[in-house]
Amino acid sequence: MAGRENSQSGETLNKSIVLALPHLDKVKFAVLEIINCNATQSVSFPDAFCKYEIDLVKLEREELKHEVRSLNVNFSTLFKTGFDFIDKCRGMNREDIEELNRNERKAITTLDEYFQNIGVHEQSLNKVFGMEKEKKSQSNSHSKTAITVALVEHLLGKLAPGQSFIINDGSNNKENCKCGCDVAPNYGSTGIGHEVVWHGHADIIFSSHHEENECIAKCESSLSSDESQQETTPYLSLKRRRIDGIEEDSPGEKLMTEVKGHTAGTSEQAIAQAIVFSLLQKQRHPNFQNHMIPNILISPDFFQIILYDAEHDILLCSNFIDLFNVNNEGRLSSEAVLTLWLVLHYRIFCKGFVFEEPTEVEIFKSNFQELVKEKWNIYTNCLKKSVPGFPVVDNGISIDTWNRKVLQGTEYCKGMKKRKLHVNF
Template identity: 30%
Template sequence: MLKINHCNAECPCTFSKAYCMAARYRYVHGISSSEIVKKFAFSSIFKYGEELLTCFAKPKNESRLPQRKGARIALEKLFSFMSSGLELTESCLRKNIKGVPESDWSVVVAHHLLSKLAVSSFYLIDQSRGKQNRCPCQCGESLTGTYGDSSIGSPEVWHGLLDILMSVSVKFMSFEDPDSLSGSGGHYIVRGKETDLKSIREQIIAQSIVFSFFQRKLHPEYVHHLIPSIGISKDMLVVYLYDCNNDILLESSEMPYLTTQGALVKPTIVALWLVLNYEFLCSGITKGMNDSGVKSNFTQLVHEKLKLYDKVTVPCDSSCSGEEEQWTWGARPENDEPAQRFSDVNMLQPWKLSDSS
């Protein structure tokens, strides 16, 4: 559980410039009298998903499929991926992890991993990352997603572009090798050049908070609005979840999803599956979280600007469709005449200050 001490959520700034100092909640241990971080099991907020897997794993005569269509499709997608899609995904990721632009890497991960685990295989890619119709890896498959305007938020507060937009928001960490930048400005992924996911922590938190408000606006019928957002690097991922109804912000540990040999880490894949299908598998905040009384403090920090977060849109207002405003000359200047014209400019005398000045 996180508590935000300071942030610039009241200011009109993009996610890339979001400032959000958040610390994990600590409590005094009854025996040692030392302060320790309050932790909850990842599965504790995905009880529906845990029960779904537990019921299906029982002996054949006792196992049962979920009655809800969405949950049933989610289970089918997980088993299909684990049984027949795992090796292909590993092969594609292994071949493209080195020497490809980060913009292409994000599409490869979205196409071969995220869309294979989610009930809906559709995803929206930030249009600044390209316009191709096929996966940039060697598989040549048609994308199940599309490029478009992935902006979200309100121009008066936090806003900006999401790398990938699904039922969750996804932020990919950029990897930059100064000696091998593409001509289009893309960042190349090079082993050994990676940065810790904590370098984009504030940006993901900002995206997670805005996305939760958007989902509440889009789906007020949801039982809860504990909405996840994902941060992904070359081999690790982290999940942030914000509940805008209860002002509770959660942060997972960083989880390895890809080994140095290019093999997918199955426990992390199951965790990713739970997150991508949270509409059917997430049970919301726990009793312990609620009883702790710990809030993120976001609603207190933004004061009257909170009403703007209730109105966030996708796509965002046109004034925030890009991360940075590019400088231009503006409108074409008008031709005009001097207020006072002299017949012979050669007869003009030097300017003189008036006596009163």
């Protein structure tokens, strides 16, 4: 199957890239405020609890006075550098591409080559996803590993910087790709966090050209709408909300409250992983231009981008985006491919937040730092990476025991010896 055509034979950039760009305006991020979580306890990601609310803002323009709307951020605003870069690349020939800096040249070449071979990857993805759907109908069981490997080998990994990645080696079945290419993926240790707080293994960690961990992804067998389970999910309904008599649309058609993962708490795990990985990156690379780090929550049908800014304590969550064209079954959405490429190359293309006044950031804060202030030192200085396994910690004595080890001999610790060790959460 041939790749998507170029607009003119003299142009290097694939036509599908240019045509997809305007449609990315529909991708928006809701600003989340965390109300309650168990991030101060020794909790692995599958057991992470993170209840949030959508930030609301009153409009100050006279004609819209008294209206209250959800606080949203456009994808095109956060990734304006990437949007401008694609516009700059319109009509470029190969000589022009060679004049770009090394990272930009590699990035645009990676994207263009993917579109040239997109038909092959569509066939591979459809084959694996079709096999897994058939298995589910027969035994009510999906192979998450098979889906993860297919998504990495024929989509995410092909778009990532340097096409470098590690898949969690904790899987019971370290499978090769099931599409027929039989590629053996790169399995390894993806443990992040710390055993006295949130910790666990990311499904995938993508690396940069310089072997720095760049981005993570969480794969699920399915992310499907299930209205009947909403009451048991600790999320607000985002379809339409009525506040003081005013209804407000949500930022997208399928949002986190509508979407149930393969296991309960999928979205909570993704949020916890995004926060931990962003804080880990800030700890390891404090001189990054910004610390808005993504986690990609993806299934064979949809994906969602979760961003956490460790510098400003800002948590963003996108609307769900269709992976395949709705009216052209089996064809990957060009908008989805372009969105994933921009996110995976966020170090080049995401400019993050720029605040003119220090007080502006308070509107966007997620409240995570305040909720975990007793463990903030661990989140900012002690997080680990590439951990094969984490030791078990008793939550009943985790605070005092940990502080005693860190602060042994200080006046604080001497006074603490007189207190009871047991702490209830």
